[in-house]
Amino acid sequence: MNYKNKTCEIDVLIVGGGTAGCFCALTLAENSGLKVIIAEKANIKRSGCLAAGINAINAYINPGETPESFVEYVKNDSEQVIREDLVYSIAKKLNKTTEKIEQLGLPFLKDDHGNYVQRGKRSIKINGENIKPILAGAIEKKPSITVINKLNIVDYLVKDNKIIGAYGFSIEDRELIAIYARHTVCATGGTSGLYKPNNPNLSRHKMWYSPFNTGAGYAMGIRAGAEMTSFEMRFIALRCKDTIAPTGTIAHGVKVPQINSKGEEYIHKYGKPSTHMRLYATVQENKAGNGPCYLKTKGISKDQQEELFKAYLNMAPSHTLKWLENNSGPASENIEIEGTEPYITGGHSACGYWVDINRKTTLKNLYAIGDVAGGSPKKYVTGCFAEGEIAALSIIKEFKHDRTEKLTEQELKEKFSGITKFLENSKNTCSINLIEKTLQETMDKFAGGISEHYEYSKNRLELAKSELKTLFELTNGLKAGNFHELMLIYEIIDRLYVGKVLIEHLLARQETRWRCYQENTDFPKKDDKNWLKYVNSKYENGEIKIIVRNLVKKDENYEHSN
Amino acid sequence: MSIQIDKNKCISCGKCGNVCPGNLIYNDLQGKAFIKYPEDCWDCTACIKECPAQAIKLYLEEGIGGKGGYLYTSQERKDCLIWHMVDKFGKEKVISINRKVSNAY
Numbered sequence: 001m002n003y004k005n006k007t008c009e010i011d012v013l014i015v016g017g018g019t020a021g022c023f024c025a026l027t028l029a030e031n032s033g034l035k036v037i038i039a040e041k042a043n044i045k046r047s048g049c050l051a052a053g054i055n056a057i058n059a060y061i062n063p064g065e066t067p068e069s070f071v072e073y074v075k076n077d078s079e080q081v082i083r084e085d086l087v088y089s090i091a092k093k094l095n096k097t098t099e100k101i102e103q104l105g106l107p108f109l110k111d112d113h114g115n116y117v118q119r120g121k122r123s124i125k126i127n128g129e130n131i132k133p134i135l136a137g138a139i140e141k142k143p144s145i146t147v148i149n150k151l152n153i154v155d156y157l158v159k160d161n162k163i164i165g166a167y168g169f170s171i172e173d174r175e176l177i178a179i180y181a182r183h184t185v186c187a188t189g190g191t192s193g194l195y196k197p198n199n200p201n202l203s204r205h206k207m208w209y210s211p212f213n214t215g216a217g218y219a220m221g222i223r224a225g226a227e228m229t230s231f232e233m234r235f236i237a238l239r240c241k242d243t244i245a246p247t248g249t250i251a252h253g254v255k256v257p258q259i260n261s262k263g264e265e266y267i268h269k270y271g272k273p274s275t276h277m278r279l280y281a282t283v284q285e286n287k288a289g290n291g292p293c294y295l296k297t298k299g300i301s302k303d304q305q306e307e308l309f310k311a312y313l314n315m316a317p318s319h320t321l322k323w324l325e326n327n328s329g330p331a332s333e334n335i336e337i338e339g340t341e342p343y344i345t346g347g348h349s350a351c352g353y354w355v356d357i358n359r360k361t362t363l364k365n366l367y368a369i370g371d372v373a374g375g376s377p378k379k380y381v382t383g384c385f386a387e388g389e390i391a392a393l394s395i396i397k398e399f400k401h402d403r404t405e406k407l408t409e410q411e412l413k414e415k416f417s418g419i420t421k422f423l424e425n426s427k428n429t430c431s432i433n434l435i436e437k438t439l440q441e442t443m444d445k446f447a448g449g450i451s452e453h454y455e456y457s458k459n460r461l462e463l464a465k466s467e468l469k470t471l472f473e474l475t476n477g478l479k480a481g482n483f484h485e486l487m488l489i490y491e492i493i494d495r496l497y498v499g500k501v502l503i504e505h506l507l508a509r510q511e512t513r514w515r516c517y518q519e520n521t522d523f524p525k526k527d528d529k530n531w532l533k534y535v536n537s538k539y540e541n542g543e544i545k546i547i548v549r550n551l552v553k554k555d556e557n558y559e560h561s562n
Numbered sequence: 563m564s565i566q567i568d569k570n571k572c573i574s575c576g577k578c579g580n581v582c583p584g585n586l587i588y589n590d591l592q593g594k595a596f597i598k599y600p601e602d603c604w605d606c607t608a609c610i611k612e613c614p615a616q617a618i619k620l621y622l623e624e625g626i627g628g629k630g631g632y633l634y635t636s637q638e639r640k641d642c643l644i645w646h647m648v649d650k651f652g653k654e655k656v657i658s659i660n661r662k663v664s665n666a667y
Contacts, residue, residue, distance in 0.1 A: 046608035109664035242626035253667030325631030
């Protein structure tokens with residue numbers, strides 16, 4: 001069968017119109033005449049991690065702090081294995097990007113002197129409910145930016161080891177699209193849906209990270225042979241039970257302690273209270289029979305409670321609904337907390353593309369920013385903005401108006417038929433749901449999911465590896481009944497690629513560097529002598545090759561050389 | 563349980579389907595919106611805020627604390643988002659939030 005198709009040409013293609021992608025496009029529009037396309041799977045008005053809103057700006061240099069002290073904090077919290085040069089380049093831009101989003105219309109809480117009001121050491125108070133419409137509104141005003149919504153990009157276009165654009169299909173228009181670009185920026189976000197989630201069945205997407213971020217950017221890079229880093233540093237959040245709503249608003253905003261079921265404050269028993277140790281402490285209390293654990297909110301004032309109702313409506317509205325329809329609230333009941341399933345996301349941990357100081361990947365003409373860019377944990381929203389700006393400024397500096405390279409018509413036709421084969425498969429040999437469920441069960445049991453208290457070992461990982469191989473084969477027989485199902489098929493294939501690389505990274509790091517994130521029971525101790533290193537990887541001829549690299553320091557400004 | 567769209571209230575404007583981050587909402591043969599993949603809903607409420615007819619409600623499933631109540635929003639002035647939380651007995655709590663004012667926490 002023939003499907004509609006079209007090709008177009010542009011100066012810069014940004015894949016993904018979330019936090020990082022939108023800011024990158026705005027920077028390009030404000031500092032150059034370059035023509036930009038944002039290819040967005042849903043609609044930039046509410047797509048990506050910020051669909052429901054955010055509760056604070058969590059990366060900001062408050063008075064008394066410096067970009068240098070920010071780097072030290074991230075380094076210590078992440079057990080030393082970070083790209084200091086990348087984190088430093090972000091830290092120096094955090095306050096400027098914060099001012100920029102305020103100018104665009106995001107409301108900030110200010111004191112009598114007009115200064116931002118601090119929430120925690122590195123965070124400030126905002127109303128983040130409308131942040132995506134604000135960004136989308138700013139983009140709409142820029143004539144040099146074209147947004148293509150409902151366009152699901154499936155892979156890069158590659159010629160002579162150079163990225164020359166990307167291709168995919170429009171879910172709405174049922175059309176195949178190839179976009180040739182002189183520079184391509186990957187900003188698709190991280191990966192959820194790899195592991196069995198906290199809630200089953202109809203609530204399976206009641207998760208913290210966006211369930212629509214399914215690792216497309218990582219998978220496209222893996223398939224094209226990009227070097228990836230630190231996938232083994234998974235991210236697991238500590239969240240409110242059931243609704244998986246954030247806890248920071250209460251822990252930092254109202255400043256209440258975490259207690260176990262006996263009413264004891266337990267965090268200090270486990271050493272320094274870094275992000276992963278607060279999670280580890282909670283998991284250990286549950287294992288020891290001291291759970292469930294809570295945020296001790298009982299006894300806060302009615303006014304505080306009313307403000308929390310509002311704060312949750314502005315980022316995780318279902319939690320306020322839960323309180324109110326149960327005739328309850330944080331003033332009368334402590335909030336039960338639990339760990340989520342593991343996610344792969346470079347906005348919180350260090351996993352992602354191995355990039356240089358300008359966010360160039362190891363593939364020519366391809367940049368990576370935001371949650372897909374590795375090496376710089378805790379970048380959050382303002383750090384994603386910073387990376388969008390860094391990549392944009394580098395593109396402007398290096399841009400040459402040379403001829404756009406293209407595939408031959410036959411080559412492009414083959415790419416498109418790789419997509420349409422799923423529409424043409426005569427019948428389903430296996431369901432998308434079954435593959436997804438099996439992947440999540442497998443990762444949960446054999447690669448350190450919730451049911452295993454996040455612990456893994458070599459023997460179990462080998463079982464996961466062999467199961468994933470079977471699942472890969474099953475994807476060939478999937479049938480898409482419509483373009484939405486076509487999207488779901490690519491989402492599952494992408495997650496299988498991410499899972500495959502993740503397993504190799506978990507195997508390669510023969511120590512336990514981060515509690516829960518990377519809990520290797522074969523090597524249960526941290527080994528600074530041998531493992532103050534990055535675990536990187538490259539996918540070549542169907543095999544994943546592990547590359548161990550030395551740490552990059554703050555002022556090194558790393559550029560790719562080998 | 564995700565969202566429910568009231569066909570009688572739906573004015574077929576297509577805004578909900580347009581903005582859904584998961585592309586989960588489609589139109590039926592009469593042009594009315596319906597959620598085709600309810601189990602994939604993230605509960606982000608993007609569609610609810612977008613709906614000019616208050617036709618969409620958010621429910622929580624029983625297993626995660628739902629008791630048959632629901633939530634929807636309306637808009638009074640340009641910058642004022644009004645949240646309506648209704649319990650299973652029909653008792654409503656209304657919280658009005660000025661989008662231009664920061665959270666206290």
